[in-house]
Amino acid sequence: xxxxxxxxxxxxxxxxxxxxxxxxxxxxxxxxxxxxxxxxxxxxxxxxxxxxxxxxxxxxxxxxxxxxxxxxxxxxxxxxxxxxxxxxxxxxxxxxxx
Amino acid sequence: xxxxxxxxxxxxxxxxxxxxxxxxxxxxxxxxxxxxxxxxxxxxxxxxxxxxxxxxxxxxxxxxxxxxxxxxxxxxxxxxxxxxxxxxxxxxxxxxxxxxxxxxxxxxxxxxxxxxxxxxxxxxxxxxxxxxxxxxxxxxxxxxxxxxxxxxxxxxxxxxxxxxxxxxxxxxxxxxxxxxxxxxxxxxxxxxxxxxxxxxxxxxxxxxxxxxxxxxxxxxxxxxxxxxxxxxxxxxxxxxxxxxxxxxxxxxxxxxxxxxxxxxxxxxxxxxxxxxxxxxxxxxxxxxxxxxxxxxxxxxxxxxxxxxxxxxxxxxxxxxxxxxxxxxxxxxxxxxxxxxxxxxxxxxxxxxxxxxxxxxxxxxxxxxxxxxxxxxxxxxxxxxxxxxxxxxxxxxxxxxxxxxxxxxxxxxxxxxxxxxxxxxxxxxxxxxxxxxxxxxxxxxxxxxxxxxxxxxxxxxxxxxxxxxxxxxxxxxxxxxxxxxxxxxxxxxxxxxxxxxxxxxxxxxxxxxxxxxxxxxxxxxxxxxxxxxxxxxxxxxxxxxxxxxxxxxxxxxxxxxxxxxxxxxxxxxxxxxxxxxxxxxxxxxxxxxxxxxxxxxxxxxxxxxxxxxxxxxxxxxxxxxxxxxxxxxxxxxxxxxxxxxxxxxxxxxxxxxxxxxxxxxxxxxxxxxxxxxxxxxxxxxxxxxxxxxxxxxxxxxxx
Numbered sequence: 133x134x135x136x137x138x139x140x141x142x143x144x145x146x147x148x149x150x151x152x153x154x155x156x157x158x159x160x161x162x163x164x165x166x167x168x169x170x171x172x173x174x175x176x177x178x179x180x181x182x183x184x185x186x187x188x189x190x191x192x193x194x195x196x197x198x199x200x201x202x203x204x205x206x207x208x209x210x211x212x213x214x215x216x217x218x219x220x221x222x223x224x225x226x227x228x229x230x
Numbered sequence: 231x232x233x234x235x236x237x238x239x240x241x242x243x244x245x246x247x248x249x250x251x252x253x254x255x256x257x258x259x260x261x262x263x264x265x266x267x268x269x270x271x272x273x274x275x276x277x278x279x280x281x282x283x284x285x286x287x288x289x290x291x292x293x294x295x296x297x298x299x300x301x302x303x304x305x306x307x308x309x310x311x312x313x314x315x316x317x318x319x320x321x322x323x324x325x326x327x328x329x330x331x332x333x334x335x336x337x338x339x340x341x342x343x344x345x346x347x348x349x350x351x352x353x354x355x356x357x358x359x360x361x362x363x364x365x366x367x368x369x370x371x372x373x374x375x376x377x378x379x380x381x382x383x384x385x386x387x388x389x390x391x392x393x394x395x396x397x398x399x400x401x402x403x404x405x406x407x408x409x410x411x412x413x414x415x416x417x418x419x420x421x422x423x424x425x426x427x428x429x430x431x432x433x434x435x436x437x438x439x440x441x442x443x444x445x446x447x448x449x450x451x452x453x454x455x456x457x458x459x460x461x462x463x464x465x466x467x468x469x470x471x472x473x474x475x476x477x478x479x480x481x482x483x484x485x486x487x488x489x490x491x492x493x494x495x496x497x498x499x500x501x502x503x504x505x506x507x508x509x510x511x512x513x514x515x516x517x518x519x520x521x522x523x524x525x526x527x528x529x530x531x532x533x534x535x536x537x538x539x540x541x542x543x544x545x546x547x548x549x550x551x552x553x554x555x556x557x558x559x560x561x562x563x564x565x566x567x568x569x570x571x572x573x574x575x576x577x578x579x580x581x582x583x584x585x586x587x588x589x590x591x592x593x594x595x596x597x598x599x600x601x602x603x604x605x606x607x608x609x610x611x612x613x614x615x616x617x618x619x620x621x622x623x624x625x626x627x628x629x630x631x632x633x634x635x636x637x638x639x640x641x642x643x644x645x646x647x648x649x650x651x652x653x654x655x656x657x658x659x660x661x662x663x664x665x666x667x668x669x670x671x672x673x674x675x676x677x678x679x680x681x682x683x684x685x686x687x688x689x690x691x692x693x694x695x696x697x698x699x700x701x702x703x704x705x706x707x708x709x710x711x712x713x714x715x716x717x718x719x720x721x722x723x724x725x726x727x728x729x730x731x732x733x734x735x736x737x738x739x740x741x742x743x744x745x746x747x748x749x750x751x752x753x754x755x756x757x758x759x760x761x762x763x764x765x766x767x768x769x770x771x772x773x774x775x776x777x778x779x780x781x782x783x784x785x786x787x788x789x790x791x792x793x794x795x796x797x798x799x800x801x802x803x804x805x806x807x808x809x810x811x812x813x814x815x816x817x818x819x820x821x822x823x824x825x826x827x828x829x830x831x832x833x834x835x836x837x838x839x840x841x842x843x844x845x846x847x848x849x850x851x852x853x854x855x856x857x858x859x860x861x862x863x864x865x866x867x868x869x870x871x872x873x874x875x876x877x878x879x880x881x882x883x884x885x886x887x888x889x890x891x892x893x894x895x896x897x898x899x900x901x902x903x904x905x906x907x908x909x910x911x912x913x914x915x916x917x918x919x920x921x922x923x924x925x926x927x928x929x930x931x932x
Contacts, residue, residue, distance in 0.1 A: 142600065145616065174618035174619065178601065178618070182601070182632075183620065183631060183632065184624075184631055188599065188600070190599045220600075
């Protein structure tokens with residue numbers, strides 16, 4: 133099955149208002165999924181990744197209930213029918229302790 | 231009420247009375263049909279009974295006063311008539327509900343309240359400008375239509391300020407044994423003391439109305455008239471619930487200052503105050519195709535945008551929490567405020583590009599979450615580009631990541647499509663196609679000094695770009711980096727040379743190194759392109775040889791530490807700085823907020839403080855937060871870290887506070903809007919220049 137991505141409010145301007153996007157093409161890792169999402173909906177990539185391809189400091193990506201920062205970052209492999217959630221840090225500093 | 235029922239179904243002249251819809255101060259209000267114009271109207275018929283004569287006179291005055299008011303938020307008076315014994319007023323039928331009916335148990339949501347409040351204040355400002363007071367403003371006199379438009383009804387107790395009518399009405403009401411005009415919970419303390427109504431008592435009533443709409447209770451509650459009056463006169467307003475945003479609470483409480491002089495002095499100030507609080511909702515425009523390439527546009531909703539006219543002056547104010555646009559006519563007396571644009575985003579750089587017939591605002595928005603984006607608006611802020619891809623990016627091989635854009639600069643006159651951005655980490659970006667595409671200036675990025683530049687307090691940033699001013703210029707362009715120093719290029723950005731000889735570095739073992747200076751700002755006047763002024767991290771400097779060498783000119787300023795330096799637009803010898811005490815205590819010395827001016831290129835400096843706070847004003851003005859317009863006399867503007875914006879229309883001789891309560895102000899830029907079409911009358915540059923020159927001479931002689 134495809135990968136489902138939950139889109140936070142501020143990024144829905146780039147997904148025609150969709151709060152949830154299903155990727156039909158296969159994605160082996162989080163990075164693959166984000167690349168796919170970015171090509172479907174330009175505008176998202178540069179807002180969650182820096183120009184060097186790293187996750188922005190205060191953006192968190194969850195696969196299921198796991199924060200990918202603790203599971204291999206963007207290289208985290210995706211299970212079948214994965215659910216990805218893009219979560220902007222609430223305090224703007226949730227990962228400062230890293 | 232029943233006694234009026236016989237009117238229903240009958241005609242007053244050509245108005246067929248359909249139903250009673252209300253009962254106001256001096257009369258009963260009916261829905262009626264205008265059989266001539268075939269439209270429904272409201273007809274207010276004077277009540278019979280005691281005081282009828284007085285009431286009639288008053289009714290007529292009400293109509294006279296209100297009919298002079300034409301405003302989208304004031305119920306329009308169509309006609310005054312008499313049919314038999316019935317006096318009546320015909321007015322716009324407002325299809326809506328009173329504000330009080332819309333306020334739920336918890337008060338109106340903030341955005342809604344701000345939207346209504348702006349309209350109410352605007353209507354009041356209009357009436358006051360026409361010399362008309364409302365005198366009985368309250369939630370039940372304010373209707374909101376289905377479209378969300380506010381209509382103020384019942385200027386029923388209004389009277390023209392300054393005319394004989396004032397005393398008449400007062401007498402009339404005294405005779406009616408109702409010695410007070412108005413509704414008690416909304417009455418200002420000075421009215422209770424028997425003073426005359428004024429614009430300021432209307433502003434008080436506006437404050438009570440907003441308070442009530444914000445939290446569904448009155449600021450001065452009481453069970454009896456005595457308790458209410460006593461609270462109005464002697465007690466502080468009941469605390470607003472925490473759910474009311476502090477900015478809104480501030481506006482409301484300022485309307486409710488017991489001392490009239492401490493209130494907002496004009497309804498337009500209340501409007502401005504509310505406008506600045508209005509949040510913007512970012513909404514992507516609907517797109518037809520599921521895939522869209524190229525820059526998207528976004529419309530900022532919830533903001534009343536400026537209608538900008540030829541000759542208007544715009545102040546572009548970037549703050550740590552969004553941008554504000556202030557508009558004024560050329561007299562620069564009164565400023566309308568729009569914003570915040572990109573609320574919650576830091577706006578560290580703004581610019582206005584009016585070359586080649588453009589009217590383009592530029593802005594760099596920085597979100598802690600989503601990164602930094604360069605955006606432009608060709609309609610004075612109504613819509614902005616929302617680029618799918620960031621236009622300013624470090625190439626992959628540099629490994630660098632853009633943190634902030636601190637400066638947006640236009641290329642000189644020979645390069646009308648060139649733009650520059652100075653960014654953090656320190657680098658220069660250039661666009662040769664009016665901002666469509668950008669590239670990193672490698673000549674500077676690959677400079678051998680770069681690895682040894684050191685971040686300053688604000689980061690390692692390239693904050694100033696001074697382009698070659700063109701034909702009269704030296705062909706040299708400058709940038710300033712904190713802390714790297716001044717660099718210049720003579721060959722179209724390819725190679726760069728440090729230009730810091732004579733600029734002292736207090737914090738390094740070597741006091742006069744080739745580079746590494748923490749320069750805060752540099753400025754150049756196109757009429758003297760070989761000369762530059764520099765505000766350093768300690769030290770104010772001038773170079774007379776295109777940056778080859780510098781000498782200290784801080785002769786007599788209270789501190790030579792500061793951030794901005796601005797040259798008078800028409801006088802290259804006249805320069806303004808805004809010193810702060812020290813690098814330890816970056817606030818204006820001794821709590822005096824003063825601009826310092828030299829009129830002899832730094833040989834001597836004089837403070838300019840008229841209108842600026844001189845007591846406990848511990849302010850900081852950042853490097854891009856002081857600017858001048860090019861009008862004559864020139865206007866000067868600056869914004870502070872504490873969110874106050876000051877302006878001078880007379881080149882700094884006197885100042886007024888334009889606005890306060892903004893987020894920390896980072897940059898203040900100016901745009902004088904000129905239509906691209908040729909002026910009707912041929913300009914007379916020779917004469918204008920002669921006049922200017924004469925003025926400059928006169929000033930020098932002073």
